[in-house]
Amino acid sequence: MAVSRERRVPAWAQIADAVRAQISAGELAPEDRLPTEAELMARHDVARSTVRQALTALVNEGLIVPRAPRGYFVRNRKPLFYRPQQEFRAQPAYPEMDRFMADHSAEGREPKQEIEVAIVDPPADVRKRLNLAEGELAAVRRRIRYLDGEPYNTNDSYFPLAVVQGSEIMNPADIARGANEVLRELGYPQTRTLDEIYIRMPDPNEIKRLELGPGTPVACHICTGLCDDGTPIRVVVNILPGDRHVIVYERDGMELRK
């Protein structure tokens, strides 16, 4: 198919559209190699620079990845189910969720995590959510989670230092019964959480830490845990690369029946 020179859409965009349509339709499947630059030049009767512009656009959309010198490949998304509700509810409540997660599960992949603990002057957005006064310090447990050696996400959990000092939370090892249980033992049981999810491009530090390719946005999920009287006791900042996660929630709609 030669590109149409009558239409207002530039040639590179027409080529990108054609490849995108092939990916949407499944004619080009994840991990498939795209036609070479030379093949695309011949097929569309355009210059190499035009083909390159089309390929760059698709890379920046996150649809294909360059793997020199072999060429361009359709990006393979293996999303991890990220279920914030899991924290308090180990099993999905609805059978549909069960089936859905089985369809998409990351089974068979080898998990690993790195944990470090630091005492910090927390970032302004964390300080505000933890209700800390200027100068009050926080403890942070920073985790990078890997699957099959690939970094999947980062989780930074902040706590008021005055509350967790001397507890197991300060130890950079996995807490089998969970940090929430430790907080409960310390007299701060959480009864509710607020989740905020921001969608944005990663900063250079996140690109490096999570080995992100071009065209990969992130979700920044900020989870604030509150005690019954409204005291915020925990703020978790999760950075979730868009090509590796789908965030899922179950909701009750019982109110509709009233």
Added chain:
Amino acid sequence: MAVSRERRVPAWAQIADAVRAQISAGELAPEDRLPTEAELMARHDVARSTVRQALTALVNEGLIVPRAPRGYFVRNRKPLFYRPQQEFRAQPAYPEMDRFMADHSAEGREPKQEIEVAIVDPPADVRKRLNLAEGELAAVRRRIRYLDGEPYNTNDSYFPLAVVQGSEIMNPADIARGANEVLRELGYPQTRTLDEIYIRMPDPNEIKRLELGPGTPVACHICTGLCDDGTPIRVVVNILPGDRHVIVYERDGMELRK
């Protein structure tokens, strides 16, 4: 500050880092104009092409916007609270959520929406979630929502055509009591929903429909409404530009107390 020529970080990246730090620290506030290219060239003792590379990187990160011929400005994010739970729960359950939303509200902005209704062969992901056989048609209500004339998000709600044919859902006007209430009247009360949130770059059609600038990823929120026996009766595909939304959820953590 002249850029350091010793470090391994290229000059353009150092300049981008410096501007990014000023934005993070609030020294450059939303809607502030950045120094001109000439000022940045003099300040960092580099060529214009280096300054342009730094500015382009920041545009692609979504941190600044070009407004020729006036220069570059710090992007102003006025996020709309997007609360999926609102559908079944008009008011937030927790006082913290109330305060948080009041802090960030889009009050005073003029809402508007455009609705069209179509009968379609639904996309494969919708067909699967609605459990429709090959060839079964769906009705779709497509909405674009505007605030102060700016497109904010799109919401495409799909229903099995066999269920909604002849109902108010086929009428391209606002349904004051809500489509969910119409479904209940038709004998399909929803008792639960599954939310999936995907984070990705927009496609060209979304860029056009939502007037998205560079460096603006979107959340694709797919909401599947189910009846008590598990019948899926409604699939809503919401496209939420990252620079205009924060997605929020309230969660109960009562289970922790057991």
